[in-house]
Amino acid sequence: MPAPHTLRSSFCSTNLPLPTPPWEAASRCLGLAGQVPPTERSVTEDLTRFLVKTSPLYTAMCPQLVITTSQRQPKPFSSQHSPQLLRSGSCNGVPSFFRRAALRSQGFLSLFRARAPRYLPDTRGRVKASGARSCCRSRWRGRAARRPRGYRCLPLGAISGSRLEISTRLHCSSTAAEVHWLSLLQHLFHPQKSDLALEKIKDKTKFWGESCSLWKSQGLFPLCVVLYTFLLPTQCIEQSERLFPCRKLKAIYRCQPGRLWVSFSLLILLLVSFQVVEKLQPSRSCPCELERALQQTTDHGQEGPNYALHAPGLPRKEDRPHRQRKAMLEPTSTKNTQDVFQMHWYLGQMTPQESTLDRQEGHWTWQPAESSKKMKGYFSPPRLKTHLPSPRKAARGEIFPGLPGGTSAAPGDAVVGGDSSKGVIFANGAIAEEQEGTTSPQTSQVTLQGQPQPLGFPGQPWDSSLKHTVLSSAQVPQAYDFYRTDLERGLLPSWTEVSMDNEMALRGIPQVEGVFSQEEMCKPKTNIVFLKVHKSASSTVMNILFRFGEMHNLSFAFPLKGGHQLFYPQHFMARFVQGFSPGKPPRFNILCHHMRFLQPEVQKVVPSTAIYFSILRNPVQLMESSFVYYKGTSAFSRARSLEEFLSQPYRYYNPTASDSHYARNLMTFDFGFNPDGEVSAKRVHLMLKAIEASFDLLLISEYFDESMVLLKETLCWDLDSVVSFPLNSRDSSTRSPLSGAIVEKIKAWNKLDWEIYTHFNRTFWERIDRDIGRERMQREVKALRERQAELARTCLQGMGSVGPKDIKDSSLRPLQHGNAKILGYNLKQGLDKETETMCRRLVTPELQYSSALYKKQFPQKPPQQTPQLVPSQRGMQQGNILRHRLEGTQN
Numbered sequence: 031m032p033a034p035h036t037l038r039s040s041f042c043s044t045n046l047p048l049p050t051p052p053w054e055a056a057s058r059c060l061g062l063a064g065q066v067p068p069t070e071r072s073v074t075e076d077l078t079r080f081l082v083k084t085s086p087l088y089t090a091m092c093p094q095l096v097i098t099t100s101q102r103q104p105k106p107f108s109s110q111h112s113p114q115l116l117r118s119g120s121c122n123g124v125p126s127f128f129r130r131a132a133l134r135s136q137g138f139l140s141l142f143r144a145r146a147p148r149y150l151p152d153t154r155g156r157v158k159a160s161g162a163r164s165c166c167r168s169r170w171r172g173r174a175a176r177r178p179r180g181y182r183c184l185p186l187g188a189i190s191g192s193r194l195e196i197s198t199r200l201h202c203s204s205t206a207a208e209v210h211w212l213s214l215l216q217h218l219f220h221p222q223k224s225d226l227a228l229e230k231i232k233d234k235t236k237f238w239g240e241s242c243s244l245w246k247s248q249g250l251f252p253l254c255v256v257l258y259t260f261l262l263p264t265q266c267i268e269q270s271e272r273l274f275p276c277r278k279l280k281a282i283y284r285c286q287p288g289r290l291w292v293s294f295s296l297l298i299l300l301l302v303s304f305q306v307v308e309k310l311q312p313s314r315s316c317p318c319e320l321e322r323a324l325q326q327t328t329d330h331g332q333e334g335p336n337y338a339l340h341a342p343g344l345p346r347k348e349d350r351p352h353r354q355r356k357a358m359l360e361p362t363s364t365k366n367t368q369d370v371f372q373m374h375w376y377l378g379q380m381t382p383q384e385s386t387l388d389r390q391e392g393h394w395t396w397q398p399a400e401s402s403k404k405m406k407g408y409f410s411p412p413r414l415k416t417h418l419p420s421p422r423k424a425a426r427g428e429i430f431p432g433l434p435g436g437t438s439a440a441p442g443d444a445v446v447g448g449d450s451s452k453g454v455i456f457a458n459g460a461i462a463e464e465q466e467g468t469t470s471p472q473t474s475q476v477t478l479q480g481q482p483q484p485l486g487f488p489g490q491p492w493d494s495s496l497k498h499t500v501l502s503s504a505q506v507p508q509a510y511d512f513y514r515t516d517l518e519r520g521l522l523p524s525w526t527e528v529s530m531d532n533e534m535a536l537r538g539i540p541q542v543e544g545v546f547s548q549e550e551m552c553k554p555k556t557n558i559v560f561l562k563v564h565k566s567a568s569s570t571v572m573n574i575l576f577r578f579g580e581m582h583n584l585s586f587a588f589p590l591k592g593g594h595q596l597f598y599p600q601h602f603m604a605r606f607v608q609g610f611s612p613g614k615p616p617r618f619n620i621l622c623h624h625m626r627f628l629q630p631e632v633q634k635v636v637p638s639t640a641i642y643f644s645i646l647r648n649p650v651q652l653m654e655s656s657f658v659y660y661k662g663t664s665a666f667s668r669a670r671s672l673e674e675f676l677s678q679p680y681r682y683y684n685p686t687a688s689d690s691h692y693a694r695n696l697m698t699f700d701f702g703f704n705p706d707g708e709v710s711a712k713r714v715h716l717m718l719k720a721i722e723a724s725f726d727l728l729l730i731s732e733y734f735d736e737s738m739v740l741l742k743e744t745l746c747w748d749l750d751s752v753v754s755f756p757l758n759s760r761d762s763s764t765r766s767p768l769s770g771a772i773v774e775k776i777k778a779w780n781k782l783d784w785e786i787y788t789h790f791n792r793t794f795w796e797r798i799d800r801d802i803g804r805e806r807m808q809r810e811v812k813a814l815r816e817r818q819a820e821l822a823r824t825c826l827q828g829m830g831s832v833g834p835k836d837i838k839d840s841s842l843r844p845l846q847h848g849n850a851k852i853l854g855y856n857l858k859q860g861l862d863k864e865t866e867t868m869c870r871r872l873v874t875p876e877l878q879y880s881s882a883l884y885k886k887q888f889p890q891k892p893p894q895q896t897p898q899l900v901p902s903q904r905g906m907q908q909g910n911i912l913r914h915r916l917e918g919t920q921n
């Protein structure tokens with residue numbers, strides 16, 4: 031009689047003679063006899079099946095094979111019985127791709143060898159068991175493997191003669207699969223006994239098993255393996271050891287070093303694959319984004335109310351630029367190619383020698399009006415300077431369609447002098463000039479001419495803004511007057527109307543196109559999305575938006591918890607915005623913090639009537655700036671110079687690095703596209719189309735003043751609303767001149783950016799020609815510069831911008847980053863409070879201004895940094911609160 035826990039059955043033939051290799055007995059049992067030669071593989075597989083069939087349903091078992099179970103641990107490497115590892119399908123917790131080999135090398139094959147040495151004779155006459163190392167090596171090479179030090183080979187079963195003894199004892203090698211296997215066996219052999227420990231493990235196994243299948247389905251297989259490895263096979267570890275991770279690790283290491291190493295490698299692999307997946311994300315999502323964007327081209331273009339609000343003179347729905355551009359944008363279009371070529375040629379010609387830059391060029395300088403000294407303009411960035419039309423050409427009114435400098439003087443080249451002329455020269459090369467009497471002959475060729483005249487279209491309300499321009503330098507403008515927009519002066523529809531307009535938009539009430547009078551149609555736009563493209567004068571634009579928003583009590587879509595970027599470089603998500611509630615109508619007026627654009631998400635945050643705009647910069651200057659500012663990023667940190675970087679970009683540039691976007695096609699990236707994408711004509715075409723579809727206006731930072739005029743026209747704002755001082759400019763000491771060869775390399779390296787820039791630079795001028803006209807643009811730019819000059823005289827101490835060390839008021843000190851020295855301003859002393867507030871707003875760096883506005887908008891949730899500044903609108907209007915706040919913050 032067999033032992034009570036011995037299975038016997040008459041299911042198989044009883045005639046099988048002994049000794050027969052278990053394989054044969056088993057295969058006959060299972061009806062496999064004669065089918066498969068006893069190769070390693072079939073033995074493994076068939077014996078597995080054989081053993082699996084020892085479930086209650088298959089209790090039939092060959093009588094020759096006596097299967098017993100015991101709690102005792104069969105001793106490995108016993109020469110007496112040659113017990114071998116008998117594993118149920120796993121190898122020390124290593125993942126499944128090792129299992130087959132494990133079975134082959136450790137389990138059944140060894141078993142087979144032990145029982146039938148004639149098939150696989152051992153040279154020394156005894157069987158050596160395979161160790162963990164050979165197990166994990168994935169291949170049994172026909173020779174006994176050395177048992178690694180410290181590794182305890184703990185078999186699940188042993189065979190001796192016709193007896194197969196299976197251990198049901200758990201040990202630290204027990205893996206999930208083994209636990210299942212053992213529980214099955216225990217159920218078979220000891221159904222009356224309930225092993226609590228086993229039950230516990232089973233539960234645990236079930237839990238992890240389920241979690242694991244979930245993770246596997248989500249592609250997180252390595253995580254599953256790591257958990258299996260660390261969490262399950264620790265049964266032999268003492269309770270006390272379990273509490274201490276170190277001791278636990280030690281125990282695992284003692285027991286199964288292989289398991290540990292495999293887990294660590296998998297963990298690293300997991301992290302690396304996460305990184306790769308993250309990096310690949312844009313390229314994968316890119317086509318969808320394009321498609322989506324293109325889809326929205328149609329949608330956007332069909333939005334009547336959006337265009338109903340356009341300023342007079344701006345294209346209406348039916349003559350939207352993208353309609354007309356269709357033909358021009360064809361990559362094969364000769365005109366297109368020619369323009370790009372022209373741009374390429376113009377910029378390619380530039381050499382540092384050609385530009386007569388002073389070391390002071392980076393500074394935004396201004397000669398006080400009282401002084402009769404010559405003023406000198408420094409044009410920055412220098413690249414474009416030499417390609418601007420010569421003064422003579424400018425005087426003749428010759429213009430270069432689509433080329434830098436086509437409409438105005440080349441300030442960098444110009445020497446604006448004479449007693450009769452006072453001007454302010456901006457870091458970006460813009461000249462603001464105040465004229466007293468006649469302009470000197472020299473300057474007449476290069477500066478904008480003519481007395482202020484009524485501008486624009488008949489009845490255009492913002493003409494009145496020019497009243498300010500005739501103030502003499504002695505007449506300090508009243509801050510309140512200055513900051514009162516036409517809205518407040520009653521020249522435009524009252525603010526209530528604007529608010530109503532706003533409210534209507536918020537409620538999604540459509541506005542009918544074409545039934546408004548011209549004046550009504552030109553209501554100031556208050557719903558705005560500004561894509562803050564890095565290193566393209568975007569901080570200056572942001573300052574304009576901050577001031578306008580603050581003045582008119584508009585709400586900003588701030589990053590969560592008062593952060594300064596909308597989780598850049600991730601694609602924008604509506605949930606990144608503080609106060610956003612899904613399902614509710616969009617409620618923010620202005621979205622302008624750094625983000626990676628994703629229109630469908632942006633649309634959830636701002637009303638559908640919002641105007642979308644952005645600003646671009648020549649990629650050559652942009653990269654030069656970026657290299658200095660983002661010197662700490664992985665791509666730039668190891669390159670000593672931009673030249674060095676460009677000589678072997680792939681030595682430094684790793685597209686999968688999380689900060690690689692600063693080093694290549696930064697504009698493309700900010701617009702949401704893949705900066706490493708292919709530069710095929712089709713792709714470029716699609717990308718440009720998508721941008722055109724999403725954005726109402728693309729500005730060019732090299733023509734900042736022209737851009738501001740275009741912006742105010744589009745937004746129906748007055749001129750005063752778009753005055754600014756250049757912010758975030760670098761000191762000249764951190765600028766480097768670029769040779770022609772480097773320029774070419776930058777253009778090639780940033781090919782996608784270059785395509786975007788050249789295209790939108792052209793459409794920028796086309797739009798000016800169509801909607802404003804060069805002549806009027808010149809007048810507006812002149813007026814704008816005069817206003818800026820006037821403000822500079824009113825507000826600024828000294829010559830304009832100063833180095834960070836010279837900024838006296840720390841709250842006006844801009845963030846210093848990378849190797850860049852970012853300039854700032856000192857305010858004049860002794861200004862009255864209102865003027866001081868107005869001036870302070872103009873020169874407050876982005877981070878400080880943003881924090882202050884955030885604090886104002888979310889008084890309950892102060893951001894971490896809460897610098898001073900920014901009185902409330904009421905405060906500004908009434909003066910008292912303003913004074914109070916400034917006093918409170920300034921001292």
Ligand SMILES: Nc1ncnc2c1ncn2[C@@H]1O[C@H](COP(=O)(O)OS(=O)(=O)O)[C@@H](OP(=O)(O)O)[C@H]1O
Pocket residue numbers: 411457458563564565566567568569570651655656731732734755756757758759760761
């Ligand atoms: N008004 C105006 N006109 C032309 N150029 C201007 C203007 N204002 C700022 N700048 C230049 O823009 C560069 C800073 O760009 P951003 O403010 O976008 O930088 S950031 O991404 O926000 O850090 C920075 O360029 P670099 O000096 O070359 O670094 C500024 O000089």
